[in-house]
Structure formats: structure tokens, C-alpha cells
Amino acid sequence: MHGEHRYALTATWTGNLGTGTSGYRDYSRDVTLEVSGKPALLASSDKPFRGDPERWNPEDLLVAALSECHLLSYLHACVQAGVVVTSYTDEATGLLREDGKGSAQFEEVVLHPRVTVADASMVEAAEAAHKTAHDWCFIARSVNFPVLHEPTVTVG
Known part of the structure; x- marks a missing residue:
């Protein structure tokens, strides 16, 4: 590409x-x-x-973009590594800190992907694929704060 x-x-x-x-x-x-x-x-x-809490906000959208970008990059990395993923859920969190002067910035986003793979022999490669996915994620490569990963891989 x-x-x-x-x-x-x-x-x-x-x-x-x-x-x-x-x-x-x-x-x-x-x-x-x-x-x-x-x-x-x-x-x-x-x-x-002063926003509407029932609507998406820019902060939600940024965390969502990071989570989805990692997810899609991760699935691709797993295909290349021969890992069969059968389930993936991420409970992503972001920390935005106000500066007291009317502005704020993200300090970090932490992704908590819970991945299920088809076979126990795939766990190590599935764990390693998170680094590859991070390196490939366009959004994570574009932000100026850390995007951290705390993955869990299980066999289903």
C-alpha cells in the first residue's frame, strides 16, 4: 500500500x-x-x-480511533503470524489532563484487548502480534502521547 x-x-x-x-x-x-x-x-x-453526554465527543472518538486501529492492525498481524483469532474485545481508556488555563491534552491511552485464539500453541505469537500491530497503527503513530497495551490472550 x-x-x-x-x-x-x-x-x-x-x-x-x-x-x-x-x-x-x-x-x-x-x-x-x-x-x-x-x-x-x-x-x-x-x-x-457543557456538552451532551448522550452524544459522542472528540475525546471518545480519539480513543475509539486508537482502539479500532490497533484491533484491525492486530488481526492482520495475526493472519501473517498464523494465529487464528476467534474473539477480540478492547476496554480502552484515555487520560485527559486539564492544565488549569482553559486547555487540556491527552497524557495516555491504554488499550486492554482481550483476545481468544483457537489453539494454545498460538498464545505466544498472539501476544507478540500486539507490538507489530502498534507499529502498524496509523493513528497511534500520529499522536504525541503514549498508547499502551495491557493485553490478555486466552484459548477458546
């Missing part, structure tokens, strides 16, 4: 409550995210930042 890959989406603010951004509390943080040919995703800011 060589070359460039471009991605496009439309983010539309839908939170004008009638007076626009006339004041900090005068608008909602509701946003609709759309990619051509895909279902719309309802988003907002996180609840502590």
Missing part, C-alpha cells in the same frame, strides 16, 4: 439556540459528523465542557 490516502468529513454545528454564540451558555455544543455514504454520527463536547 503506497501513496496518499485522503479522508473527508463534514462537521455541522447544530447547536444554535436562537442567539448563536452570544454567550458561553447561550448555545449547545451539538454537532453532526457526516462522511459520504455512512450514517451520520451525533456528536457534542464532553459533559464537563
Whole structure:
């Protein structure tokens, strides 16, 4: 896979409550995210930042992108290593720290993949495939904070 890959989406603010951004509390943080040919995703800011807790926020989406990128890279690494994965679940967590000056940044994301493989002889290679997956994950390679892995591999 060589070359460039471009991605496009439309983010539309839908939170004008009638007076626009006339004041900090005068608008909602509701946003609709759309990619051509895909279902719309309802988003907002996180609840502590006056957002709607029932909608996806940028922090959720970043952790989700890291988790899914690792998952997909991991499955590919396992195929190449001859590991048959029969189940994969990740309970990913992210730590965002506010700086007290109105901003914040992620300090780390920890992935907790629980992988089931078809045979006990595959466990060691399945564990090693997490490093390969991390090295291949485009999203993890693009962030400036650590993306850590605490995997569990079992035989099913």
C-alpha cells in the first residue's frame, strides 16, 4: 500500500439556540459528523465542557480511533503470524489532563484487548502480534502521547 490516502468529513454545528454564540451558555455544543455514504454520527463536547453526554465527543472518538486501529492492525498481524483469532474485545481508556488555563491534552491511552485464539500453541505469537500491530497503527503513530497495551490472550 503506497501513496496518499485522503479522508473527508463534514462537521455541522447544530447547536444554535436562537442567539448563536452570544454567550458561553447561550448555545449547545451539538454537532453532526457526516462522511459520504455512512450514517451520520451525533456528536457534542464532553459533559464537563457543557456538552451532551448522550452524544459522542472528540475525546471518545480519539480513543475509539486508537482502539479500532490497533484491533484491525492486530488481526492482520495475526493472519501473517498464523494465529487464528476467534474473539477480540478492547476496554480502552484515555487520560485527559486539564492544565488549569482553559486547555487540556491527552497524557495516555491504554488499550486492554482481550483476545481468544483457537489453539494454545498460538498464545505466544498472539501476544507478540500486539507490538507489530502498534507499529502498524496509523493513528497511534500520529499522536504525541503514549498508547499502551495491557493485553490478555486466552484459548477458546
